[in-house]
Structure formats: C-alpha cells, structure tokens
Amino acid sequence: MSGWSDLAIVTAMVLYIVALAAHAAEWAAANGAAKLVVPGRARSTAERRQRSLVAAGANGPGVSADDVDLNDGPSVERSRDDEADGGDVVDDTERAERAERRVELFGRLGLNITVIALACNILGVVFRGVAAQRAPWGNMYEFTITAIAFIVLAYVVLAFRFQMRWLGLLVTLVAAIGSGLAREVFFVQVAPLVPALHSVWFIIHIVAAAIAGAAFNLGAVASILYLIRARKERRETLSGYWTKLPNSQRLDAIAYRMHAFAFPLWTFAVAAGAVWAQYAWGRFWGWDPKETWALVTWVIYACYLHARATAGWKGGRAAVIAIIGVASFWFNFIGVNMLFSGLHSYAGI
C-alpha cells in the first residue's frame, strides 16, 4: 500500500510538471492572440476604458454580473480595432483566432492534466493513510502532499466554477515544486506516530493549518498576479496573457477573499495548537520556534488586513505584505523544522 502511495505521488509530481509546461505554452500562445486586441499605446480615457473592457471581457463568463465595467465580449472590440487597422484585417483576425484557439487548447490541456494529477495526489494521500493506519499528517512529507492536494483542489474548483484558469501557471508551479520537495527532500517511510501526536487535536490542528496554508498560497498567487498586472496597467504595457486576466482591482478583490478565508482558519489552527499544547505539555504557549513563527505569520497577515483598510497601503503595499506572509508561512514550515530544534521537530528526516 505504501508502494502504491509513492507511485501515485511520483505520478502526480510528473503530471504537475507536464501541466506546468502546458500552462506555460498557454501563456506563450497568448502573445500572438492578444496583440491585435490591445493597442500598444493608449492615452485617452476612452481608449483606456476600452482596453480594460477587452482585458476583462476576454475572461468570458468568469466575470460575475456585478462588475459594471465589464459587459461586452472581446468580439466587439476586435471588430472596432479591425476597422482601424484597415488592409490586413482578415489576415490578422485569422492569425489572432488561431492563436486564441491555441491558448484555449493548451489551457484546457493544462487544466485536465492538473485534474488527473490531483486525483493521483489524493490517492497518494489516502493510500499513505491506509498504509500507516492513521491520518496521514504525521511528518513533513505527508503534510506537504496533503497541502498541495488542498491547493490544487481549491484551484480546480475555482477554475471550473469561476473560470479562474489563469491561476493555473503559478498553481502548477507551486504544486510541482511542492511535490518535488516532498518527494526528494522530505520523504520518509511510513511509520506510526510518536505518542505526543496521539490526539484528536492532531487532526483538527493539522487539517486547519493545511487548508489555511493552501488558501494563503492561492492568495499569494493572486497577489503576485495583481502586482504585475497593476504595474503593466500603470505603464500601459499590458499584452499577451496578461490581457486575459481580470483587471487589477478584481485580482486584488480575489486575493483578499482568499486571505479573508484563510486568516480566521489560521487563527483557529494556532488556537487549536494552543489547546493541544495545553493537553500535551501543560502550557498553551511556550514560544517554541514553531509557535513563534506561527504568531509572526499571523501578525503579518493581520498587517495585510489592516493595510487594506488604510489609505496609502491598500493595493500594492498590501499585496507585498501578503507575499511576505506566505514566505513566513513557508519558513515556518520548512525553515523551522530544518534549522531549529523544538517541540515540533517531527520531520523525521
């Protein structure tokens, strides 16, 4: 059973890399598709408005109805552009449509491969649990493959339900790196738990941390995309796949939603850890390195939420804080386990 689990995880890892390549091809193909639609240099308000319409409209049905400024699809805009371009209209339109089809093809390919990879990933986690005859969250390897499964699962739901496939490139990147790290660095054989982990809080604490971590990662992905797209919007150099992303305001709102979901859950995970610590060690907080960094991460995300409510900090600066937050989360997971000795040294490496 543990052999099957290993096989499933390796398969998932390879498929994540393939999906990553497919999404990279999707982004590359968009370079041809979007050039036509977006004028290279737009100065007037009207043109800027029009551009944002195209950018958001290209996202199709993913844009929810409550977005006022995104109503028309790309076709209208394109025809308007065609007129302006004059002679090469037919040629360019055909080229653009071909490129558009390639984008769609690679994008769907990437998403479908990701779904298969996710299935393998989940099977790997389940088999691992069956092999160990316990919840499969006892060491870094198991935590990583579980967290990756949560990240990708959330992404797949978002991609199908809300057409957020544009997350694909970075999510498969995270999944590929994560499963690679798990396989090559964190891997340990199946073994039972040390007595300190025999507790119902083991499941509560770790699952909450894994889901919160997944949402933090997705939020960071959205924040990174937001920062780049906002910069391109400011410099008016929006091109290629970037035009297919939601506009920066919407990206910011999406990032916020993910963080707003993750933050209470992370709070709960830390609180559950404190309850467990009271049972296991007789103190709910002991400034163990893991606890300290969990608090540091929590405070950074508290900064993010406050920054969003502070004039001059919302937008770019808040997004940077969110990225610092996810770095702190990863450091808490990898750095603290590998560098410091503490009560949470369960890596078993």
Added chain:
Amino acid sequence: MARDLTKRRTERELAPALGFKATLRFWWGQLTSMRTALVLLFCLAVAAIPGSIVPQRSISPIKVENFIDANPELGRFYDTIGMFDVFTSPWFSAIYLLLFVSLIGCIVPRVQVYLRALRAEPVKVPARLTRLPAHRVGAIPVDVDGDPEDPAEMLRWAEKWLRKRRYRVAVRDRELSAERGYLREAGNLVFHLSLILVLVGVAIGSLYGYRGTAVVVVGQGFSNTVTQYDDLTSGGRFSSTDLAPFAIKVNSFEAEYETGPVQTGAARVFRANVTVTDTPGATPHDEVLEVNHPLTIGGTEVHLLGHGYAPKVTVRDAAGNIAWSGPVVFLPQDGNFTSAGAVKAVDARPERLAFQGFFLPSGDVEVYGPTSQFPGLLRPQLVLNAWYGPPRTETGVAENVYSLDTRGLTQLMENGEPFRMYLSPGQTVELPEGKGSVTFDGVEQWVQLQISRTPALPLTAVGIGLAVTGLSFSLFVRPRRLWVRIRDEQVEIAGLDRADARHGLEDEVAELAAVVCDEQPGVAHPSVERGRDAGDEADVAEATADAYGDDRVDDSRVDAENK
C-alpha cells in the same frame, strides 16, 4: 543665509502652538491611528523573530549558557539587551502594550459608533439611485382593476421580502431603506475586545501560576511541596502555600518502542500507572497518566513529560558494609537512552567511594562502545569508573546528583589505566586494592512529571474562542444596503455592498425589483430595465459615496482617485 534663518524663525512663530491638552490629543490620535497599529504589528512580527533564533532562557537555559561560553562578547551584549529573554524584555513588552493601548483607543470609540448605528434606522435613500452601479428601474405595476398599484402596498411587498432575508427595513413615505450585515462590525469589535481578554487571562496565568518538574522513580512517590521539585518557576504573585496538597505514587511505567525497520526505536506508547491522594487523608484512587492525557487534581495539572532508567546499585565498602543501595537516576543522552549518571557512596569507610559512567538499556560495550543501540531494555549494561577519597563532612551545599564533582577524589587505577567496570544485571565486581565491591541489582524506571497550575485558563480559552468567532463574522458577513424609491412614473431599486467581498448584489437587486414590480423573481420582464449605463467612473464613485453616507466616504473618494 541670514535671510533663510529669519524666514525659518518666522515660520516657527507662525505655527500654532499646541496646548498641553491639544498635544496629548494629537499624540493619542497618532497612537490610535490605523497606520500606527500597522507599524506596531510589523514591529511585533520582527521583534518575535530573534526569540526563535537566539536561545531563550525560558526554554533552554543550558543552551543560553553554552552560547555565552562560546561567544562571551556577543553573549554579554545580547544579555544586556535582553536577547535571551526576548518575550519578557522591555522592548517586546513595550511593543505589545502599545499595540493594546492603540487597539483600545481605536475600538472603544468604534463600539460607541456601532451602538448608535444599531439604534439608528437604515440610512436614507440616496439622491440618485440610478447612478449606483447596481440598480434597476421598473414600471409601476397595475392591479386587477387596471389602476396603478398603491405605493404603500408595493413597499409592503418589498418589506416582507426583505425581512424574510433578515434585513432591517425603514419605510419613509414612498421610499424604503434596508440594511443587513450588522454582525460584521460586531464581529470585528468582539474580535479586538476578546484579544484584551486573552491578554488579561495570560497575565493572570503568568502572575499567579507555576510550573515545575520532578523526577519520580517507579515505586516511589511525589508530594506537592516545594522541596520535592527539581525545578519550579512561578509568577510574581505565587506563594508556596498555593500548592495543592496532593500526593502521587508511581506504581509502574510501560514504554513501547518501534521494532520495525522504519524509525526503529521511536517511542510508541508510554504510560504510567499512578495512585493519587487528592488531600492528606483522602481515599487514594488509581489513575493512568499518558502523554496528551494529563491528570487534573483540583485545578493543578500533572503531565508526563519524560522518562528514563534508574539502575539499582549496591555499593559495599572495604569492610563489606553496605554504603549505598537503591536506584540511581541516570539521565538519557540520546534517543536510544544512553544514560549518564553518578553513584555516590559517601558513607563508605574508611574512604568514600564514587562512580560515574553510563547505563545502556540495550548495549554491547565491546562492540559499539558506551552507546545504547535501542531504547528498550534488551541488554542492560552499566559502565562505571570509580573514585575514592577521604570522608567528607556534610556541608549542606546543594550539588548536582547526576554528575560527579571529582575534586578531592582520586580515580581508581588498574594496571596504570583508569579502572572501568562493565556490569550486567545481577553481576558484582570487586574493586581493585580491596576498596569494596559494586553490585548491579537490576533496573528501575523513572518518570518526569510536570506539575503546573495556570489560573484564568478558562478566561483565556473563552477569549480565544470569542476571537475566532468574531473574526469569522467580521470577514464572512457581508453588509449590504438596498433601497427602493417609487416615483410617479417608475420604480427605482438600487443596492450597495459595504465590504470588499461583494457577490450576488446584482442578483438581489434584480429579485427585489421583481418583487416590487410584481414579477416572479428570475423571470426577465421587459418593464424592468437593468442598470447598465452607469455613467463614468467618477460619477459612480460620487453616487457611491453619497450612498454610503457616512464613514466610507473618504475611502470611496480615494478609490476614485486611484482609478
């Protein structure tokens, strides 16, 4: 140059001098601003980091000593600035205390505002509903007789529909305002206030609480008095009379270890069977003490922290009299319980005897040297060196029972090399020069108990529970305002979300429109026109600001400018 100076002086004179009160108010305003809170939060995050990198006295004092020994200069500097006690240092305390002052200063006024808002009716209908992003315009429906419907009746439909969706509704003449999501701000306030509760709980816990450990050999007991502790840390308001007068006898201890190929030797089970006497004279009761399953004796918690081996040794002196007999606690040095310890036979005559060495629960000294190969008792071995010296009068000065101070002692030699004995259970070794003998009688186990009391724990727990609940409300509840205005020729319906995470506002506005205009929700009706031409963005922002009506005005304007 001279002119510059004059100019500057004039400016200074022109600047309005703040009075004492005004200065105070200015700084209070600065301290309680969101920006300051943000900076303090950052400081808190950064200040906590050294606590995880530099060894901390509260966690492992030995590491701190080692650090100072290894880097005397840096160590002294670190000690001065409190790097070894980060979390109790003045600067760390200053940050979080300022943060809490800032929090209180921010939250208390907001509580008042919120309470006023709770009593107030939903805000008036904005002047230009059709300028709002989410709006609909519908025709006035007609009743069965073909006359235009009564406006009051239409608003009644809307009110009924809105109340079912838990909106607060205010009807004024031909207008209706509705609002929901009051719990968002309530959650926000509860979250911040409960953080204060947590702080108070933690403060009480650390002032009045204590925590100590004691090593108890199986078969022996522990009674809860200061002298029985190996170490005891307590808060400033703790007194030794606070110790609950219970006693624990450890009857047996079981440990099981992994014997499979993976993680060989990792602990799988440890369990101590104990007999507890709650108060002197009370009926003793048997309990099982396990990791994650502490005992609670009248508010005092007893945890099983660690365990180890205590070889039972009998030492006879040169005259053959028993100078020491009994279990000696050896401290584990590694995961396989290679344990170090010392046996001190101070009563041996004519010379006192002392021994230092290792106990190996599963060892083979000839093959592996003095390191244990497995934590379980598969092949116990005791490896000891011996010392002797003149008898010593008891000084009463405390000394480390786990290691030997060899000052004033001479090491026993044999053939020019330090004498070393290897013992298996039951074996006796005669010391050279007729100094006596050592018998390894067997092995007993010991457990390390942690005894702690954390007063105000329920308070802290309630605080944390409220914080998580409040936080969830403040982030998941979505406040929304809806308005209906019935004009002579048409009905205007509009809505606005007051939180970032807006979702489904258009749908709800459409449904409300259908209700007021007597349509089935979800069915498109030609008489209901969807609000599409929302005008340019600045206009929308203005209308939005108008609709928010209060605290959000500035924010919206900033938003509009950013666009």
